[in-house]
Amino acid sequence: MGDASLLVAFINVQIWLPTGNLWCMSEFSVALNDDQQQIKDWTHGFAEDVMRPAAAEWDEREEFPYPVVQEAAKIGLYGWEFLMNAGQDRTGLTLPVAVEELFWGDAGLGMAIMGSGLAAAGIAGNGTPEQTMEWVPQCYGDANDVKLGAFCVSEPDAGSDVSNLRTRAVYDEANGEWVLNGTKAWITNGGIADVHVVVAAVDPELKGRGQASFVIPPNTKGLSQGQKYMKHGIRASHTAEVVLDDVRVPGSCLLGGKEKLDAKLARAREAGKSGAPQPAMKTFEATRPTVGAQALGIARAAYEYSLEYAKERHAFGKPIIMNQAIAFKLANMITEIDASRLLIWRAAWLARNGGFTNAEGSMSKWKASEVAVRVTEEAIQILGGYGYTREYPVERWHRDAKIHTIFEGTSEIQQLVIARAISGLRVE
Amino acid sequence: MSDRTASMLDSIRGKARSWLEAQWDPHQPLGEWWSNLAQSGWGFPDFPERWFGLGLPSESRRIVREELQRVGAFGPPHGIATMMVAPLLVEMGTDEQRQQWLPGIVDGSEIWCQLFSEPDAGSDLAGARTTALRDGDVWRVNGQKVWTSGGHYAKWAILVARTDQSAPKHSGLSFFGIDMRQDGIQPKSLVQMNGSAEFNEVFIDDATTLHTNLIGEEGKGWPVALRTLSYERESLDADAEPGIQTDLDLTIAAGRYASGEIPDGSEGFMPGGLEAWELLCSVIAANDKQNDPRIRDRAVKVYTGIKTSSWMSQRFAQAPEVGAEVSLGKLAATQLMRDWRDLALTALGPHGQLLEGENTFDGLPAQIALSVPGLSIAGGTDEIQRNIVGERVLGLPREPRPNGD
Ligand SMILES: Cc1cc2nc3c(=O)[nH]c(=O)nc-3n(C[C@H](O)[C@H](O)[C@H](O)COP(=O)(O)OP(=O)(O)OC[C@H]3O[C@@H](n4cnc5c(N)ncnc54)[C@H](O)[C@@H]3O)c2cc1C
Ligand SMILES: Cc1cc2nc3c(=O)[nH]c(=O)nc-3n(C[C@H](O)[C@H](O)[C@H](O)COP(=O)(O)OP(=O)(O)OC[C@H]3O[C@@H](n4cnc5c(N)ncnc54)[C@H](O)[C@@H]3O)c2cc1C
Numbered sequence: 001m002g003d004a005s006l007l008v009a010f011i012n013v014q015i016w017l018p019t020g021n022l023w024c025m026s027e028f029s030v031a032l033n034d035d036q037q038q039i040k041d042w043t044h045g046f047a048e049d050v051m052r053p054a055a056a057e058w059d060e061r062e063e064f065p066y067p068v069v070q071e072a073a074k075i076g077l078y079g080w081e082f083l084m085n086a087g088q089d090r091t092g093l094t095l096p097v098a099v100e101e102l103f104w105g106d107a108g109l110g111m112a113i114m115g116s117g118l119a120a121a122g123i124a125g126n127g128t129p130e131q132t133m134e135w136v137p138q139c140y141g142d143a144n145d146v147k148l149g150a151f152c153v154s155e156p157d158a159g160s161d162v163s164n165l166r167t168r169a170v171y172d173e174a175n176g177e178w179v180l181n182g183t184k185a186w187i188t189n190g191g192i193a194d195v196h197v198v199v200a201a202v203d204p205e206l207k208g209r210g211q212a213s214f215v216i217p218p219n220t221k222g223l224s225q226g227q228k229y230m231k232h233g234i235r236a237s238h239t240a241e242v243v244l245d246d247v248r249v250p251g252s253c254l255l256g257g258k259e260k261l262d263a264k265l266a267r268a269r270e271a272g273k274s275g276a277p278q279p280a281m282k283t284f285e286a287t288r289p290t291v292g293a294q295a296l297g298i299a300r301a302a303y304e305y306s307l308e309y310a311k312e313r314h315a316f317g318k319p320i321i322m323n324q325a326i327a328f329k330l331a332n333m334i335t336e337i338d339a340s341r342l343l344i345w346r347a348a349w350l351a352r353n354g355g356f357t358n359a360e361g362s363m364s365k366w367k368a369s370e371v372a373v374r375v376t377e378e379a380i381q382i383l384g385g386y387g388y389t390r391e392y393p394v395e396r397w398h399r400d401a402k403i404h405t406i407f408e409g410t411s412e413i414q415q416l417v418i419a420r421a422i423s424g425l426r427v428e
Numbered sequence: 429m430s431d432r433t434a435s436m437l438d439s440i441r442g443k444a445r446s447w448l449e450a451q452w453d454p455h456q457p458l459g460e461w462w463s464n465l466a467q468s469g470w471g472f473p474d475f476p477e478r479w480f481g482l483g484l485p486s487e488s489r490r491i492v493r494e495e496l497q498r499v500g501a502f503g504p505p506h507g508i509a510t511m512m513v514a515p516l517l518v519e520m521g522t523d524e525q526r527q528q529w530l531p532g533i534v535d536g537s538e539i540w541c542q543l544f545s546e547p548d549a550g551s552d553l554a555g556a557r558t559t560a561l562r563d564g565d566v567w568r569v570n571g572q573k574v575w576t577s578g579g580h581y582a583k584w585a586i587l588v589a590r591t592d593q594s595a596p597k598h599s600g601l602s603f604f605g606i607d608m609r610q611d612g613i614q615p616k617s618l619v620q621m622n623g624s625a626e627f628n629e630v631f632i633d634d635a636t637t638l639h640t641n642l643i644g645e646e647g648k649g650w651p652v653a654l655r656t657l658s659y660e661r662e663s664l665d666a667d668a669e670p671g672i673q674t675d676l677d678l679t680i681a682a683g684r685y686a687s688g689e690i691p692d693g694s695e696g697f698m699p700g701g702l703e704a705w706e707l708l709c710s711v712i713a714a715n716d717k718q719n720d721p722r723i724r725d726r727a728v729k730v731y732t733g734i735k736t737s738s739w740m741s742q743r744f745a746q747a748p749e750v751g752a753e754v755s756l757g758k759l760a761a762t763q764l765m766r767d768w769r770d771l772a773l774t775a776l777g778p779h780g781q782l783l784e785g786e787n788t789f790d791g792l793p794a795q796i797a798l799s800v801p802g803l804s805i806a807g808g809t810d811e812i813q814r815n816i817v818g819e820r821v822l823g824l825p826r827e828p829r830p831n832g833d
Contacts, residue, residue, distance in 0.1 A: 227785065229781075229785070230782060230783055230784055230785075231781045231782060232781045232783070232794055232797070233781065314548070315550070315551045316552045316555075316827070317552075325811040326811070380621070381804055381809065381810070381811075384550050384805050384809060385545060385550055385805055387805070388620055388621050389621070390618075390619040390620070390623075391618065391619075395620075395621035395801070399621070399798070402780075402781065403778075403781055406777055406778050406780075406781065407778070410774075410777060411774075412722075412774070
């Protein structure tokens with residue numbers, strides 16, 4: 001399974017962390033280089049040939065699409081190696097480019113393929129190299145035996161505000177084990193994953209700085225799936241509660257190790273309750289351009305489809321696009337889509353080249369997700385009655401789009417993050 | 429409103445109240461309750477006395493609706509038949525047609541659907557290609573319709589068909605009533621965005637309808653269709669009752685429908701008027717967002733929309749005649765519903781994505797979100813309403829028609 005030295009490279013060049021200092025800055029360009037173009041074509045091919053034809057069926061079935069994920073694993077699209085290769089692109093653009101194509105194919109299936117990535121990022125971002133090597137491959141398995149990862153932060157009472165997690169992790173000195181209790185909500189792959197990464201409060205007093213991340217290995221007693229959410233959109237992606245009932249894991253499952261945690265807690269206690277970034281937040285901020293790229297893929301799908309439709313469909317003796325009411329909608333859609341892509345690419349580049357200054361990651365995610373909701377709704381309108389039926393894909397794209405304004409920070413939270421970044425003030 | 433009108437409306441309210449208080453019995457089977465309402469005239473008080481009404485002004489409907497709610501009674505049948513067909517028959521039908529159809533409409537025993545849109549003629553309804561050819565006492569109908577709401581359980585339909593192939597587009601159409609329960613008519617359900625299958629494709633293969641079912645004159649179907657559409661738009665405003673009547677079991681006690689115990693076809697639709705506001709307030713409060721200034725700001729906008737929409741529809745109800753202005757009411761309603769949806773979903777966060785479970789309000793806001801896009805399409809799209817407002821309300825030059833028709 002995998003090549004350990006590559007995985008170590010992955011740790012060093014994680015796309016999730018602003019690692020600009022490790023490398024000389026790369027040029028920012030909106031022209032894709034050969035490698036990027038190749039990955040774009042390759043993911044597009046998969047999206048068109050495998051995902052598009054399967055999309056309606058898995059939306060209807062509302063269950064995890066193992067066969068599709070297996071196909072993705074066969075060609076190397078589902079797997080840590082893919083993320084690692086993407087991570088080696090110093091411009092940061094490879095991942096958003098690939099993700100846009102996947103979500104152009106289908107958002108539900110796309111989430112099913114991407115879902116394990118959050119767990120992998122949580123491990124790589126917080127774990128030691130040894131932990132990363134041990135657990136990241138287990139989030140994926142291989143084409144013959146697909147495995148899943150789940151990243152568990154949100155709770156029923158802590159969605160937007162993750163500094164107040166109720167899930168507790170208590171150290172049992174006698175056995176050298178951590179004991180976790182609590183309920184996680186809205187978890188992608190929750191309960192069906194092989195590896196769950198759980199963020200829990202070790203010292204609740206310290207809020208975000210008193211939290212730590214734990215790996216829960218496969219088949220650990222006490223971890224179970226709560227309710228499965230029956231959603232509007234991205235229905236091929238499994239979302240459920242995860243219940244932790246006296247879950248015991250060995251000390252080695254604490255990501256980053258005990259020494260590092262103890263030092264962090266000591267620092268935090270000294271500094272008092274500080275609002276410095278917490279582990280979960282760090283993962284979120286750097287993955288936002290990728291989430292934006294997901295929304296972008298959906299929006300582009302809807303735009304392309306409705307453009308073709310508007311040229312073909314005749315009413316009052318002419319193609320409907322010959323009405324400005326329709327043509328201007330489409331002009332607006334593509335302009336907003338392109339604006340979103342530029343924000344996403346800039347953010348992805350910044351994530352690898354010097355880091356964010358004005359919450360550019362949040363800007364890109366906010367813009368792209370809102371654009372996706374509006375564009376897909378306009379697409380329904382352009383298709384008229386056909387747009388409102390399940391016989392055509394645009395209604396599904398609209399259902400799929402909305403979630404992107406909610407998860408990984410709602411639109412309101414993105415605005416809050418941006419407002420804080422530009423003002424330097426803790427706007428509440 | 430003048431003092432005289434006000435006192436007249438008060439007196440209508442008083443009479444409606446005493447009749448309802450005396451007559452409403454939740455144990456009465458729905459069919460009997462509806463007949464009772466129809467016979468008394470209180471079901472459709474604005475219809476002429478001769479035709480199941482009391483000859484009162486159209487505002488009396490709103491008053492009766494409020495009184496129905498007050499006593500907790502189930503309202504009269506509500507659907508294409510009552511919103512569109514009945515007023516059309518009263519205005520343009522023959523006495524024979526009124527006698528044939530109105531009784532089944534007002535007592536809810538016969539559901540109607542609307543065979544207008546075709547796969548290639550939606551906005552451009554006058555481009556309809558379904559044909560009707562005269563054959564002695566009957567017309568033979570062939571073609572295909574689509575998006576026919578309730579087509580799978582309707583007993584009757586209103587139909588727009590081409591009766592003269594050689595005449596210019598708008599003058600070759602005629603308007604009929606037609607029996608849906610015949611071999612030549614086959615509805616096939618289509619699944620909508622909200623997951624329900626309320627509308628249909630309808631395949632028409634040598635179906636027949638009597639010549640006496642022609643509404644208006646042969647070749648003069650277009651103005652009849654336009655009139656019908658303006659009734660439809662009038663009933664799609666923000667005060668409108670949600671949903672349309674489905675094939676309810678008339679033997680079940682009316683009270684069980686009134687209490688919501690048994691579905692009545694309004695499920696998943698945004699409630700009308702202030703009920704929509706109350707639901708929104710509950711959603712906001714349940715999510716502890718009532719003190720969030722941005723939410724409050726948007727809520728006030730929605731409330732303003734509900735009130736102005738409601739005043740607008742009251743103004744239409746007072747107008748001596750419905751005109752193209754009703755398109756304004758429909759546009760205001762679709763915008764309002766979008767604002768309502770956007771705010772409710774913001775307040776609900778992820779719960780707004782769920783159709784069941786805790787803090788989902790039985791999935792109603794989610795259902796509404798899935799229905800809202802359809803409202804900007806059904807009954808004439810938003811773009812077509814704007815064209816109508818431009819041309820017929822503002823008097824702007826007409827859109828160029830390529831075929832000069
Ligand atoms: C401060 C200022 C400085 C200027 N300086 C110069 C200058 O130095 N040299 C110069 O040559 N001109 C100059 N202009 C003129 C300017 O270029 C014109 O005003 C502009 O091109 C619009 O033309 P118009 O005023 O005739 O408006 P119109 O063309 O009459 O347009 C009126 C409205 O109709 C809309 N409209 C027009 N056609 C369409 C269509 N096909 N579809 C949809 N909507 C349409 C327009 O968008 C506009 O809203 C200046 C204007 C201003 C305000
Ligand atoms: C929920 C629902 C229920 C319905 N129920 C019924 C029913 O019971 N019976 C029935 O007969 N029909 C019904 N319809 C059909 C409805 O009336 C049509 O869908 C509608 O008139 C639009 O026609 P279309 O779908 O063919 O779209 P098209 O006419 O093809 O329009 C496509 C797009 O082009 C735009 N467009 C077209 N012409 C112009 C123009 N001149 N200027 C600007 N924009 C233009 C439209 O606004 C739309 O955005 C229903 C539709 C829905 C969604």
